[in-house]
Amino acid sequence: xxxxxxxxxxxxxxxxxxxxxxxxxxxxxxxxxxxxxxxxxxxxxxxxxxxxxxxxxxxxxxxxxxxxxxxxxxxxxxxxxxxxxxxxxxxxxxxxxxxxxxxxxxxxxxxxxxxxxxxxxxxxxxxxxxxxxxxx
Numbered sequence: 001x002x003x004x005x006x007x008x009x010x011x012x013x014x015x016x017x018x019x020x021x022x023x024x025x026x027x028x029x030x031x032x033x034x035x036x037x038x039x040x041x042x043x044x045x046x047x048x049x050x051x052x053x054x055x056x057x058x059x060x061x062x063x064x065x066x067x068x069x070x071x072x073x074x075x076x077x078x079x080x081x082x083x084x085x086x087x088x089x090x091x092x093x094x095x096x097x098x099x100x101x102x103x104x105x106x107x108x109x110x111x112x113x114x115x116x117x118x119x120x121x122x123x124x125x126x127x128x129x130x131x132x133x134x135x136x
Contacts, residue, residue: 006071009062011129016058022049024104025135045104047079087111094118108135 010028017023022045031037044050053059066072087110088099096117102110114121127135 005069006066009065013058013062014127016056017053020049020053020056022046023053024107045082089115089122091115091118091120091122093120 013026017026024043024045026040026042028038028040031039042050044053063072082104084101085104085107086099086101088097090097094115094117096115098116108124111122111124
């Protein structure tokens with residue numbers, strides 16, 4: 001029942017992550033080439049924000065459980081500095097290409113915008129109770 005328990009613990013993460021001011025995005029998925037390999041990526045506004053999350057009591061307990069049960073086998077962490085944010089889109093309906101900067105804290109609002117040429121509504125992943133993607 002390890003995987004089912006992991007999904008239950010992970011589903012509660014949203015209630016804890018969203019209270020951290022520097023949290024932006026978390027996605028968890030099953031690797032397409034190996035169904036036994038699970039991946040996670042998170043985005044933060046600063047290293048300080050990420051450190052705050054790692055000091056969160058919930059995170060500490062969830063991580064300890066994952067290490068103890070074998071849910072975490074390997075942890076690869078890459079730190080980077082945000083220089084800019086750009087969105088590149090090519091409309092599948094009219095083939096209109098858009099490329100431009102956007103405000104990071106307005107990402108979901110920007111992704112919800114339609115094609116400026118024909119009005120095509122790009123697909124946007126909504127957060128649900130069982131989703132593996134969280135957005136601030």
